[in-house]
Amino acid sequence: xxxxxxxxxxxxxFLKSQNTRQHHTDGYNIKNxxxxxxxPFQVQVSLNRELRADDKLSLRFGIGxxxxxxxxxxxxxxxxxxxxYGWKISVVKKNGKECLLSVTSSxxxxxxxxxxxxxxxxxxxxPENGVIYLLFNPWCEDDxxxxxxxxxxxxYVLNDTGYIYVGSATSxxxxxxxxxxxxxxxxxxxxxLLDKSKLSLTDRRDPANVSRAMSALVNANDDSGxxxxxxxxxxxxxxxxxxxxxxxxxxQKYYKTKKPVRYGQCWVFAGVLNTVMRCLGVPSxxxxxxxxxxxxxENLRVDVYLNxxxxxxxxxxxxxxWNFHVWNDVWMKRADLPEGFNGWQAIDSTPQEQSQGLFQxxxxxxxxxxxxxVYLPYDSKFVYAEVNADRVYWLVKKVNGKDKYFKLGTETxxxxxxxxxxxxxxxxxxxxxxxxxxxxxSREERMSMQRAYSFIRPAGMVPRSGYxxxxxxxxxxxxxxxxxxxxxxxxxxxxxxxxxxxxPGNPLEMxxxxxxxxxxxxxxxxxxxxxxxxxxxxxxxxxxxIKETIKxxxxxxxxxxxxxxxxxxxxxxxSLEDExxxxxxxxxxxxxxxxxxxxxTTMRFEYPxxxxxxxxxxxxxxxxxxxxxxxxxxNVTLENCKLLVEGLGIFKMTTFxxxxxMPGRIMKSEIICTPxxxxxKKIVAKLISNQIKGISTEKAIIITE
Numbered sequence: 001x002x003x004x005x006x007x008x009x010x011x012x013x014f015l016k017s018q019n020t021r022q023h024h025t026d027g028y029n030i031k032n033x034x035x036x037x038x039x040p041f042q043v044q045v046s047l048n049r050e051l052r053a054d055d056k057l058s059l060r061f062g063i064g065x066x067x068x069x070x071x072x073x074x075x076x077x078x079x080x081x082x083x084x085y086g087w088k089i090s091v092v093k094k095n096g097k098e099c100l101l102s103v104t105s106s107x108x109x110x111x112x113x114x115x116x117x118x119x120x121x122x123x124x125x126x127p128e129n130g131v132i133y134l135l136f137n138p139w140c141e142d143d144x145x146x147x148x149x150x151x152x153x154x155x156y157v158l159n160d161t162g163y164i165y166v167g168s169a170t171s172x173x174x175x176x177x178x179x180x181x182x183x184x185x186x187x188x189x190x191x192x193l194l195d196k197s198k199l200s201l202t203d204r205r206d207p208a209n210v211s212r213a214m215s216a217l218v219n220a221n222d223d224s225g226x227x228x229x230x231x232x233x234x235x236x237x238x239x240x241x242x243x244x245x246x247x248x249x250x251x252q253k254y255y256k257t258k259k260p261v262r263y264g265q266c267w268v269f270a271g272v273l274n275t276v277m278r279c280l281g282v283p284s285x286x287x288x289x290x291x292x293x294x295x296x297x298e299n300l301r302v303d304v305y306l307n308x309x310x311x312x313x314x315x316x317x318x319x320x321x322w323n324f325h326v327w328n329d330v331w332m333k334r335a336d337l338p339e340g341f342n343g344w345q346a347i348d349s350t351p352q353e354q355s356q357g358l359f360q361x362x363x364x365x366x367x368x369x370x371x372x373x374v375y376l377p378y379d380s381k382f383v384y385a386e387v388n389a390d391r392v393y394w395l396v397k398k399v400n401g402k403d404k405y406f407k408l409g410t411e412t413x414x415x416x417x418x419x420x421x422x423x424x425x426x427x428x429x430x431x432x433x434x435x436x437x438x439x440x441x442s443r444e445e446r447m448s449m450q451r452a453y454s455f456i457r458p459a460g461m462v463p464r465s466g467y468x469x470x471x472x473x474x475x476x477x478x479x480x481x482x483x484x485x486x487x488x489x490x491x492x493x494x495x496x497x498x499x500x501x502x503x504p505g506n507p508l509e510m511x512x513x514x515x516x517x518x519x520x521x522x523x524x525x526x527x528x529x530x531x532x533x534x535x536x537x538x539x540x541x542x543x544x545x546i547k548e549t550i551k552x553x554x555x556x557x558x559x560x561x562x563x564x565x566x567x568x569x570x571x572x573x574x575s576l577e578d579e580x581x582x583x584x585x586x587x588x589x590x591x592x593x594x595x596x597x598x599x600x601t602t603m604r605f606e607y608p609x610x611x612x613x614x615x616x617x618x619x620x621x622x623x624x625x626x627x628x629x630x631x632x633x634x635n636v637t638l639e640n641c642k643l644l645v646e647g648l649g650i651f652k653m654t655t656f657x658x659x660x661x662m663p664g665r666i667m668k669s670e671i672i673c674t675p676x677x678x679x680x681k682k683i684v685a686k687l688i689s690n691q692i693k694g695i696s697t698e699k700a701i702i703i704t705e
Contacts, residue, residue, distance in 0.1 A: 012125070030184070031129050059117075136282050171602075186255075292324065293385055294536075310545060372447070372453075496511075525549050530545075608631060609695070618701055643687050
């Protein structure tokens, strides 16, 4: 009798379309199989003969450079026996020479790329495209990133478009952003970052370690990561941060060159980190905080210095208040922390401060920020200060040739306002301030503040201009633990508004309203200034000031106009590469009582819209035309106009040079679109010119079979 021929594998089918549908990974634009951990997937193995009971067959999954069994980087799985790393395979059915196997990975397996080989006796079969990508699994109850709500999973894991909220607390607007986590090379770029992070296999199991590593790698500091930050206003050697409309171009370029892409500012860092986390399977959202403190010394205080004209001075402050700052929340159970800190965790890839020697931030439990548990890892003191610091105003006067500092007042409720993210399943802003803070003035807020103050030493009331070392710390108990508006004897109150729309090219017409509400005759010295500033709080131009003395009696108010001619700001506006905001600061001083009050408001310019014209639905692979129309309704020519457009699954990022658009002129651009994916798809458009940086819009279209 001839000996049986040895068992050999002749082919393997990864059953990609069936597996990816079940694993919610069918969106990834990649040849390989992408699956999520903890959920079974099937492979069909073809053999040279029928499989018998005494045949030896095993699937071997290897991760990393040289996988070895004793380190857990090589998993050798035989049917019907559970491997000690929590993986298992079973035979679903045998049909002649075909054998259908089911593979279940462990719900806490290391995330990354696994090489699959099939071993039969002494033969080893290496399939082509045998690399399987394993991701986190928010659909699996045993995975620490498990999210129970399907609508939330759809938004925070699968939605590849969204909005990032920017502007200022009084005028918030949405910037459409294409995350594009399913686009070509984006998953590969994320896997490259995972390898570059040098995380151990054990660390790759835990989304807390992975998200911390990604917060470091999305900025170029320390590790030549994805994006180089630049707030200088000079972007000649790269792309201006205002010119991006999504993460795809950035990650594709980075993956191709392996060099940092120029340039990013906070919303770009947050947009890219959001893409990376969603791509890896961790639920993630972009979070914008308005009036966010960048408190370098973690003393819960940010000082603002004003000159006698009421103008804010850049040079003295080490700390700053950003009109907005954008970071990310990622969703997970924190096995490394005591009970009660699961759920959203803040991470931030904007390089602001070093943490453990690197520019990384988080994950910090959002609940720890709310409860004042600021000793918990990671970086909870920094995040707490971003949303809870006090703002202290100082007046700088020259006395005998020396600068003297006079305290104007403290604002205890001005920082960390309107914390915002895109609502689940809807194109609107959701306010999530309550997840980060208890209501101002509530009992819970007081408790939380006392708790935080026991871990942070707030500084005493001493101006610390420059690097002054004269900071005296007060002990925690002497601090005012009930923050409230300063009570003045006159009931003095200030309001700053614009009286006409703030269109570039028009006069800026604003007003400061002074109110008193107690009996008596009051003389109020009012100083007001108007400046242009970056969103980081850095002043770019002084536009004008007013000084008035007004008389008020009892409960009354007076409106003082503040008007800036176009000539005073248009030149500055055209020469800047960044979007600027209009900052109005007012100082009121009551002669009779010496009461002082300071108020500042930031407003943004208002722009005419871009309209998008296209059908509401289109069929897969059938061309349709999309038109972008813009009418310049401003009194000023827009120079060097560029229209940037991108539609994920429809067309790649495209730039149209439009030259100069005169007042009253209409621009129209058309693009022929070929949809390659089903479902609701969005087209994003942005117009930038010398004068204006921030006109953007988006429109959705349904693609059917």
